[in-house]
Amino acid sequence: MKGTFIDYELLRRFDIDAFKxxxxxxxxxxxxxxxxxxFHSLYTNFPSLDLFEYHSNRRRTHDQRPHNRHYLAYENSIYHKDGPPMDAGGLVRREQLPTAWQGFMDELETSDEYRRFIRRALGISDFIPRYAWHVGSKGSEVSPHLDSPSKIGTHILYFNTSVDWNPEWGGSTLVLGGKKIEAMNPDFADFETSAAARITDNHSFLFKNTSSAWHGATALTSPDGSYRRLFNIIFETSRRSVGRKLVDRARAMFALPS
Incomplete structure (x- = not known):
């Protein structure tokens, strides 16, 4: 597909003040x-599961239950600083993506209007984007959590339809409020409120990361062969990326070990 993937008229109608x-x-x-x-083009050409790596029982910062899932990072992976093993998967280059996704990544990387929209919505002057695909299957769960402080916010694009996904299987991102315990590894029952975001038929979920931005998704009850598919656009603080570049530059200049 050639041309624009993003509906810019929708962005122009978006109520930034109500969002904030x-x-x-x-x-x-x-x-x-x-x-x-x-949406149809990206849905039909979603990256092959063969490109992903499976995250199983990885330990989490506050001993929350693990987020078991298939994971694929674009260009760089936070899980493999020096690149994954050759046969491990989990990292994809632009040229390895289907043509439709190459076009979409080009638009995300060059769209001034989308960047301005994100700056206004999140109340920031600059950010560094990071991209990753997640695929969940039966039993996959995103236990309640806060994102790391380096994340300013995230835009989650879902790639399921009402034909391939039954809401009774779960998978909705839950906005959680009123945490009733002090622990940083709460369960869903430890919140007073829960609101579900729709994940089918070209829906996406935009949120700003704050000290109260608790969210998660209950364990999937989908049948074998049915997958919850999404694409994350993560907006991170530029300071972290600038720091990495300075360290890499110093290592190159002075031949420091990595």
């Missing part, structure tokens, strides 16, 4: 972020 005032943190369940043609 939303409780318990800024979030929005956005229907139609992609054009109909764009």
């Amino acid at each position: 005032k939303r409780s318990p943190f800024p979030w929005e369940d956005i229907g139609g972020f992609l054009t109909q043609e764009g």
Whole structure:
């Protein structure tokens, strides 16, 4: 597919002020972020599961239950600083992606209007984007958590339809409010409120990372062969990336060990 994937008219109609005032943190369940043609093209050409690596029982910072899933990073992976083993998967280059996804990545990387929209919504002057695909299967869960402080916010694009996904199987991202315990590894029952974001038919979930931005997704009950598919656009602080570049430059100049 050639042309625009993002529905810019929708972005222009987006109520930034209402988004910022939303409780318990800024979030929005956005229907139609992609054009109909764009969504269909990306949905049909979703990256092959053969490119992914499976994350199984990885330990988490606050001993939350693990987020078991298939994971694929674009260009660089936070899980493999020096690149994954040759046969491990989990990292994809632009030229390895289907043509539709190459076009979409090009648009994300060059769209001034989308960047301005994100700056306004998240209240930031600059950010560094990072991209990753997640695929969940039966039993996969995203236990309640806060994102790392380096994340300013995330835009999650879902690639399921009402034909291939039954809401009774779970998978909705849950916005959690009113945490009733002090622990940093709470369960879903430890929150007073829970609101679900839709994950089918060209819906996406935008949220700002704050100290109250608790979210998660209950364990999937989908049948074998059915997958919850999403693409994460993560907006990180530029300071972290600038720091990495300075360290890499110093190592190159002075031949320091990595």
